[in-house]
Amino acid sequence: MFWNSKRKTATKLKLPRGSELYFHAFQQASIPTLICDPLGAILEVNQAFTALLGYTNVELAGKRVSEITHSSDLESHHGRMTQLISGAQDSLRAEKRYVRKDGSTVWGSISVSVAKHADGKAAFMISQIRDITTERRTREKLLESEGRLQAILDNSEAVIYGKDLNGRYILVNRQFETIFGMSRERIIGSNDAEIFPPPQAEVFERNDQLVIQAGKGMQFEEEAPVGNELRTYVSVKFPLRNIRGQMVAVCGISTDITERKAQERELKLLNEKLWRTNNELKEIQLHLIQAEKLESVGRLAAGVAHEVKNPLALLSLGVDYLEGTAVTDDPNVPSILNDMREAVTRAEKIIHGMVDFSSDRQLKIQRHDLNEIVQGAETLVRHELTRNSIEIINHWGEQLPEVSVDRVKIEQVLVNLLMNSIQAMRPMGSGRLVISTYVQRLAVQEWDAGARTADHLRGGDEVVVVHIVDSGPGIPAAILPKIFDPFFTTKPTGEGTGLGLSVVKKIVDLHRGLLTLENNPDQGVTITLTLRAQSAPLPVTPKTAPIPLP
């Protein structure tokens, strides 16, 4: 039963009454409303409803609700009708699609209620519809956009996540789920403390707080447990803001840099190794330069020696001639000739020293008793000892192992060392030399670490030691480091060539021995000469370039 338009027009003039009043209200209501019988046949629709679907009243008359319902929603529509007819519910709400006359779809939020007969049976149903098409579209677009975003996040190799300001996860990507072995459902709504071990969770939370406080993006290096290992990540964390610019969440993108870190460490180690090798090379190069220098100095020295010795020979013979003649009244002539003689001798000594220092002649190595060599050296300086009132005390080591040395060279070393001591004690008018020999096992020393040559003396080697202690004034601390330098001397010009101790050191080095000079705490100097005992075979002396004769 439909009210016609004529009656409707009439109502304009006077206040409608009774059912006419309700009918008017129904017709004019802005909310699209439909009334149907329990079987779904449309009984009444208002103007708002016809406007919504584009049908006229007449066109809708006799149609069933299912005919204007979107095919996808038919099932749920029938379900709802059944609910209401059966009396299980008096009203319900739902969202459904209607099909317009032009075929397009309208989304409606519907509120359906049942009007019942006195016997309780359903008489008709009233559906009020709110057009939510725009809302639905927006929501769909949002979902679509979110879906795209999620797809991008899910396909990232990095671990991506978002947490609200309370630290609860609101977003994670698939990589997060895969790597930490947790489902999205488990993670969302949890905080770090609930899903990670305390040490890591604390760091994550602290870093998030730093970002919140700073209000801007920051980068951190973080460790996270993956399987049984801790992996290293570089995490870029930044605040997420709403449309009003308020911070609402902290988002993070974490990239696994464990391998890179390992490579960096490896690279660093290699770099250090390279640096060390480079330094060693530099050291070796220095040694080579030094050796090269010595070799050329050696050649030069031999050449110079030859050239200087010839004029010296002439001078010497000249002095000899004049000494034999002596036909003069001048009383100064003998002393002048004597000075000239000494000058020639001095020059000759300097040349010998220079050649000794610069030549690397092969050692004539033989087994010797070191006590005998020391005795030989003492004999050579006996005259000097007596002349300077120097007492000598020997503590001879018994049953010393033999040493493999060039006897002449080691004797030269000892004479040189003894002469140095004697000269140091000379100004004191008297003195004492205590010379001991003994065998011992070399203690492990710091030089072991630096000694790369296989033939170097090492801790544990059996050695024979000569220990010389004098009662002289000692060596001034300032010059102690320089005593082995060639041409370094403390003696007045003429007394020494400055080659003594450097030659001594060189000879000891050639024997792969050790030589130390130390000041005693109370008085004098202690000299320690250490040579390998024969029980340990002497290494082959390295071949050095022979000095060509000029």
Next chain:
Amino acid sequence: MKKILVVDDEVGFTRLLQMNLEKTGNYSVRVVNDSTKALEAARTFHPDLALLDIVMPGMDGGDLVAQMKNDPALAKIPVIMLTALVGKNEASDDAVVQSGSLIMLGKPVRLNVLIQAIEEQLATT
């Protein structure tokens, strides 16, 4: 009077050597500064002893000794080598020195040492 042949390219040295030796009155000295002319001088001078330098331009002292040993007329002349070379010890390892008929002296040499060596060498022949 013993005749001594001196072969050395150092002119000043040989002059003083000659003066020193002849002053003793015991020696007659012939000096040759060019070693290539030494053999010829030896054959004509008939020295009782030869004093030879080692390092000389032309022919060195070692070669000179070897050639003298190969010449029957000169082989028996005792020789003293005078050298400014360093390390007399090395030179004394030389085979020629080991043969016994040769003495090696280093420069500069004291006159008395040289005369002693000359007398020793002369005594052996």
